[in-house]
Amino acid sequence: MGVNIRDLVKPNQISLEELNGKVIAIDGYNALYQFLSIIRQYDGTPLIDKNNKITSHLSGLFYRTVNFIENGVKPVYVFDGKPPSLKINTIKTREEIRKESQEKWSLAVEAGDYEEAKKFAQASSTLTREMVEESKKLLKFMGVPFIEAPSEGEAQAAYMNMKGDVWACASQDWDSLLFGAHRLVRNLTVSGRRKLPGKPVYIKVEVELVTLEQVLKDNNITRDQLIDIGILVGTDYNEGVKGIGPKSALNLIRKYGSLEKVLEGEGIKFDQPLDEIRILFKKPDVTDNYTLQWSQPNEDQIIDLLHNQHDFSLDRIKAALDRIREHGKSKPQYRLDQYFAKG
DNA sequence: CCAAGTTA
DNA sequence: TAACTTGGG
Known part of the structure; x- marks a missing residue:
């Protein structure tokens, strides 16, 4: 996945609060793939609705985006367009790995080795065009902007960062820096917990900020x-x-x-x-043809999509929507209360 | 992954 | 109330 320059980078820990008011360009494909791969049950089965449609990506996208909005982060999701022709080898290799992993997943489940099963299930994750489309639909209903890049989403996000339209790019891949992004945010999550690959062990994961300037200076x-x-x-x-x-x-x-x-x-x-x-x-092939605007969510449309069509719990959706509605009012008040409570 | 319930 | 577990769809 992407380019491995991890060893050349010294990330700085930041908190979600430091991103308050900031516009962050999120690699949409990267995020959805992460959700699809990680939001799974003990044997590797993803979340599915009553029609056997996978919903892991919608769950991750919805709750995380709600958390961003609640914390004053202004997300804009950037999706891939047509991949450069030089990428076809990478795409083919990934496809092969997925197919092999699918078989290994079935075998591991039969053998009762659920740890292996989950590992291969994750590696077999395939993000379909339909999943991407309904994710865009959800974002539209939530009033969160998204951009369809002409080619690589990370390149488009980096370009928007260079122009100053976004404060940082968020992705797990390092490619953004090569594309010229000024700031790269990694591990942009809320729970701060992540499973160690392979082992069922959880570790604290902090939000990290990497600046291109720092990487170039350090090296x-x-x-x-x-x-x-x-x-x-x-x-x-x-x-x-x-x-x-x-x-x-x-x-x-x-x-x-x-x-x-x-x-x-x-x-x-x-x-x-x-x-x-x-x-x-x-x-890279990028576009200036975009507008960034955040609007109030359309709650009825969200409920129709997530609850009526995909069996999400109505209570949970409403609780999340309440948090969006209250953001800006209750949040600063809460902080003041905390401050005064400590004296 | 996140939410919500349970536990120490 | 923080740490941990389980269910979500």
Whole structure:
């Protein structure tokens, strides 16, 4: 998934409250995929309605977005358009992994190994066009803006960040930084708890903020060089050089200055369209044709979609909608009460 | 993942 | 009231 430059980044912990009033561009596909993959039962089965339609993505999207609004965060979801042709290999590989995982999931359930089952169920997650469409419908009903990117959603989000239309981009992938996003927010959740991959162990996960400026400064590199490091390690558009991870990629780029010189100096064969890959990060296909506007949710439409069509509990939906309605009134009051209570 | 109930 | 468990659809 994306480019692995985790080792080059020192994230700063922030609280959800620090994002109060901020516009955050959320990688819609990334978020929905996360919900679909994680919101599952003990044996890996996702949440489903009475028509056997998967609803995990709607559950995650609804409750999390309510929490954002309640906390004064202004989300805008950015969805992928047509993927660049260089991405087809990545897409095919992902599809194969999904298919294999689906079989392994069934086998694990038969064997009664639910831990394995859940693991493979998550890896088998497929976000359908229908799921994306009904997610957009829900956002529309909630009065939350979303944008359909011409190509990569992360590129569009980064572009909006560069323009200053959004304060930060939110995604679990690092690609945003290569696309030029100034700020990347990771682990943008409320509960602050996450399962460790593989093991049924929960750890505290804080919201993290990474700035491009800090990454470049800490590693003493330019954005062009960061992109070159990404290409060395591997991106969605190219295979990385075998045996080179983020640390050695950084050292090589710092030693030689650019990717061409690294390849020449180290005698590495790299038969992929280098400049074409770079352009996908530097000059991606994006649009200025969007407007950001947040409006009051249409409660009847939300109830019809989630309750009537997908069996969500009416009480839970109403409780969530109450929290949206009360946001701005009760929230500051609550904080004052807390303050005075402490004296 | 999040909400809500239960527990220490 | 924070920590933990379970159900959600």
